[in-house]
Amino acid sequence: MxxxxxxxxxxxxxxxxxxxxxxxxxxxxxxxxxxxxxxxxxxxxxxxxxxxxxxxxxxxxxxxxxxxxxxxxxxxxxxxxxxxxxxxxxxxxxxxxxxxxxxxxxxxxxxxxxxxxxxxxxxxxxxxxxxxxxxxxxxxxxxxxxxxxxxxxxxxxxxxxxxxxxxxxxxxxxxxxxxxxxxxxTDIEKFGDMEAFWSLAGDIYGYTLKDKDIKLLAISMFLKHMSVTYRGSISENMAKFIGENISNAFVFIENFMNTPNYIMIAEMITDDIKLPSLIKDIETDSFIETDTFPIFDREIIRRLIENLTHKAGEFDKYIRQIKERRKSHFYKNYENEYSALYYAAKLLSLEQHYGKKIKGSTAIDLYELYKKEYYLFDTYYRKFILHYDRIQNLEEFTPLFMLIENTYINFFLSELSVKWESAVLGLQTQWSLPSEIPQQQFCKKIVSSYIDKGEKLFVVISDGLRYEVAKELCDVLNTEHKGIVNLDTMLGVLPSYTSLGMAALLPGEEISYSDSGEVRIDGMPTKSTEQRATVLKKKYPKSTCVSFDDIRTMSKEELRAVTVGQDLIYVYHNTIDGRGDNASTEKQVFEAAEDCITELTKLVRKLKNDGNATNILITADHGFIYRRTALNESDKTPKELISYLIAKRRFIMTADKKEIHGTSRYAMDYLMKDSSLEVVIPKGTNCYKVSGSGSNYVHGGASLQEIMIPVIRFKSDRSSSDKLKVKKVSVSLTSLTRKITSMITYLEFFQNEVVEEKWVPVRLKAYFADEEGNRISNENIIIADSRSKEFADRTFKEKFTLKSGKYDKTKPYYLILADEEEKINEEVQKIKFNIDLIFNNDLGL
Structure with a gap:
């Protein structure tokens, strides 16, 4: 100075x-x-x-x-x-x-x-x-x-x-x-004190090794974190790295995991400590909660693939393990792998449940069983393929893929189609089921039930929306919109293809075919949206037709301008069939199904909010069958030299009575009075031999997947009542004590409501904080998504590790439960606790 x-x-x-x-x-x-x-x-x-x-x-x-x-x-x-x-x-x-x-x-x-x-x-x-x-x-x-x-x-x-x-x-x-x-x-060594750093490493993170080495420090901290959840054996040499102050290191690693460099260091240490050889013979459940290193996820995935491929049979165990990993840090890095394994286990478990035998003998029995149970085979297969396609390294999954493909095609599709074909032999002359509304009576039986009562109605027709996809859509609508959602079915027309299915959903007295194979209603063409609008107006003057692609870009004012003054609005949507019915994109059909659910969910919201819609129906022209591996050419049905009006992969429409081996015939006079036309369909899920690619995604036949037409009825609730409001399930702390006496403590939680209808899952972050909001523990994830009525299935036990430090037993601390999806008001519960540790460690920080 x-x-x-x-x-x-x-x-x-x-x-x-x-x-x-x-x-x-x-x-x-x-x-x-x-x-x-x-x-x-x-x-x-x-x-x-x-x-x-x-x-x-x-x-x-x-x-x-x-x-x-x-x-x-x-x-x-x-x-x-x-x-x-x-x-x-x-x-x-x-x-x-x-x-x-x-x-x-x-x-x-x-x-x-x-x-x-x-x-x-x-x-x-x-x-x-x-x-x-x-x-x-x-x-x-x-x-x-x-x-x-x-x-x-x-x-x-x-x-x-x-x-x-x-x-x-x-x-x-x-x-x-x-x-x-x-x-x-280097800067610390020049301008600071590296010994001070190592002193802090010892005091705070329990690093006691004589060698002052950064890599050894990292190994020590990573192994301390691992030791909290790892139940397997470790060597004496590795044990010396763990030592004391585990809680501070555990919380440190929990936070370090959220940085971009963590994985590189974790992989480096994995190699240095030869972790793969350590866990090679350890039971999976010994590290099912451990997520310090990504190798644990890779090993669990490898074992699950191996066990499922060899059909070890403990499917409930594998499903439980996959669900447990959802809370692990690296789950998001392997989400598609775990999801593919989950749906593979669900499909194989379903096969085991039915003893590899499709039950039901009559057409009505099989129809109802598919509607209530068998559709899950299609859903699990769709979800498996969806996530399988998103996995970057598929080589490890190839054996499992082949097993799932074989199970789905050679057991489910084959067995169900044989049973169903036998059951509908009596329907070849009259295609109908007593319990089902025929698709061609959609307007007469369903649409008019709204219009006749003066209720405005929106009808969304999604091309190729098969029943099991509609079932998932129905669940989504139930959990995202305030209103009543119900799912019914209709018996689809034969052949189950777009032109006829779209026409069947229009009003009219008579369906017919032109000489060129175009479908007509009361003599009027039905191919384009404009032509369908003309047919619709004949029965319902205050009606209009519009495409989904037009609606999605409309402003609120534009949508109102189209719909105001109309009693009936048809909306045409084409995502599934648009991609599936194209050889270059048919492999994307399950991605298209996901997009379809998202698009239709948004459409319902737009129609509700911008179009002032109260009643919305969602249905389809036909369903579809999809298998990833193509039919062998030798398995395809040859097309004989017969005359025909229409010929597709899954059907031929003809008046020629010449028999074609390996096919079934259905008379078209169920639909067109006094018609001599018949639809000839290959048995099972087979196709006709036609030139070109594109036989994985098919429709036009008589399988349950193709002819079970969904009808989702959505009625918006604009009242102030909370009865139909979508609500997240709540979670309660059931542990009686509100006092913590050790650095590691366990707490029990309970999911109060069952996930169903308007009750949706919740994902909570749980951690402890002081009066100022500073976190003083690790963070646990509670996934409350149980559909079980059993209390034990809705109980969670979570482990909390406090940071080392001085805790004042006279001051309040808080258990925070925060909704992971909420960005603004995320705090759900704040529960007061006292911390009175037997060994209170004052580090002065």
Whole structure:
């Protein structure tokens, strides 16, 4: 400090309002090296007198205490401060202030650091000698100091962290030392204290190894985290890395996992400790909750593939393991793998449940069984293929794919089609089921039931929306919209293809075919949207037809302009058939089914909100069959040389009575009075031999997947009642105690409502926090999605690990349950707890 700076500081100290009951200010200045001895007289004091110590301590004492008891004094000594026993002025010094012009003292005074920490500050002289580093340290606004706090603040500043952050220090150093060039570590060695870093590593994270090595530190912290959930055996050599302070390391790794560099370090350590060989012979359940390293997920996936492929049979166990992994950190990285395995297990479990035998003998029995149970085979297969296609490395999954394909095609499709074909032999002359509304009576039986009562109706026709996809759509609508959602079915027309199915959904007295094979209603063409609108208006004058693609881009005003004044609005949607009925995109048909569900859900919302819709029907022209592996050419039915009106892969429409081997015939006079036409369909799920690709996705036949037409009835509820409002299930803490006595504690939770209809799943984050909202534990994920009525199936037990630190048993702490999907009001519950640890570890941080 220069003389002017010294003078300004001294005047400020001497003119300040006296404190601690004093009437004046006395400042002692021990100038160790006598740096200012020659110039002390130059200092101009505004409100005090200068006294210089020079073998005159008795006089100074007398002057201050007796002669001038109310005067402010600066007492200057060109020597070091004497020991208390040698200091004649010690009693005055005790109620006075001290000034020093050396840099350490100035720093401590500026930052308000207690003199007891002088040696700590002094060791960082080089650090504080740089204005930028000094400014960064000061920016942390610390009000409480200890050696650890100062060490942490210096490290935080050197690592350019925005705030004092012990976790940030260790994250940065680990990344710098293991993946970077070591620049930050070099800065610590130059301007900080690397020994302070290792001291913190020992005190906070329990690193006790003699070797001060960054990689060994990382191994120690990762293994501490692993040890909390790992139930398998480990070697003595590995055990020495675990040691103490596991809770702090566990919470550190939990947070470190959310950084982009974590996986690279985790994979590096996996190789270093030879983790694959360690867990090779360990039971899966011993590490089913462990997610420290991605290798655990890969090993679990490998074992699940192996067990499912070999049909080990413990499907409930595998499903439970997959569900358990949903809470693990890396689940999102392997979500498609786990999902494919989940649906594979569900499909194989279903096969096992039915004993590889399709039940039901009559057409009505099979129809009802498919509607209630058998449709799940199609859903599980669709979901398996959907996620299988999204997996990047498919080689490992190939054996499982072949098993699922074989099970689905050679068991389910084959068995069901044989049973169904036998059951509908009696329907070949009259295609109908007593329990089902025929598709061609859709307007007469269903649409008119709304219009006749003066209720406005929107009808959405989604091309190729088969029953099982509609079932999922129905579930989604139930959970996303306030209203009543029901799913009915109709018996689809034969042949089950677009032109006839679309026509059957229009009003009219007579369906017929032109000489070119075009379907007509009462003599009117029905191919285009405009032509269908003409047919519709004949029966319902206040009606219109519009495409989904047009509606999706309409503003609210534009949609109202189209629908106002209309009693009936048909909306045509074509996502599934649009992609499936194209050889170049048919493999995307299950992705299209997902898109279809999303699009129709959004459409319902738009019609409700912008179109003021109350009643909405969603139906289809036909369903479909899809198998990933194509039919062998030898398995396809040859097309004989017969005349025909229409010929497709799945059917021929003809008046020619010539028999074709391997086919079934259905008379068309069920639909067209006195018609001589018949539809000839290959048996089972076979196709005709036709040139070109594109036989994986087919429709036109008589299988249940093709002819069971869904009818979703949605009625919006605009009332203020909460009865039909979609609600998330609630979760309650059932553990009775509200007191924590150890660093690791277990709590039990209960899902109060069953997931069904208007009750939807909830995904909660659970963690502990202090009064200021600072997290003091790891975070657990609670997935409350059980559909079980059994209480035990809706109970969750979660493990919480507290950070090491000082916990005040008189202060409140809180268990926070937060909805992971909510971005603004995420907090669901805040439950007060007391923490009274048997061993309370005060780290001063």
């Amino acid at each position: 220069n003389l002017t700076e010294v003078q300004n500081v001294l005047n400020t100290m001497l003119s300040a309002e006296p404190s601690d009951g004093q009437k004046r200010n006395i400042v002692f200045w021990y100038d160790d090296d006598g740096e200012f001895q020659e110039r002390i007289s130059e200092i101009e004091l505004k409100s005090a007198k200068l006294l210089t110590i020079s073998n005159n301590s008795f006089y100074i004492k007398y002057l201050i205490e007796e002669e001038e008891p109310e005067t402010n004094f600066l007492v200057y000594s060109p020597c070091s401060k004497p020991q208390p026993r040698d200091n004649f002025l010690i009693d005055i010094l005790k109620y006075s202030k001290e000034f020093s012009a050396d840099s350490t003292t100035v720093i401590m005074r500026d930052l308000k650091i207690d003199v007891s920490l002088r040696s700590v500050v002094k060791k960082y002289a080089v650090f504080f000698g740089n204005k930028d580093r000094y400014r960064k340290f000061a920016s942390y606004g610390l009000t409480k100091y200890s050696e650890q706090i100062i060490d942490t603040a210096v490290l935080s500043a050197l690592l350019k962290l925005p705030a004092l952050d012990i976790e940030g220090v260790f994250k940065t150093v680990l990344v710098d030392g293991l993946l970077g060039e070591g620049k930050f570590i």
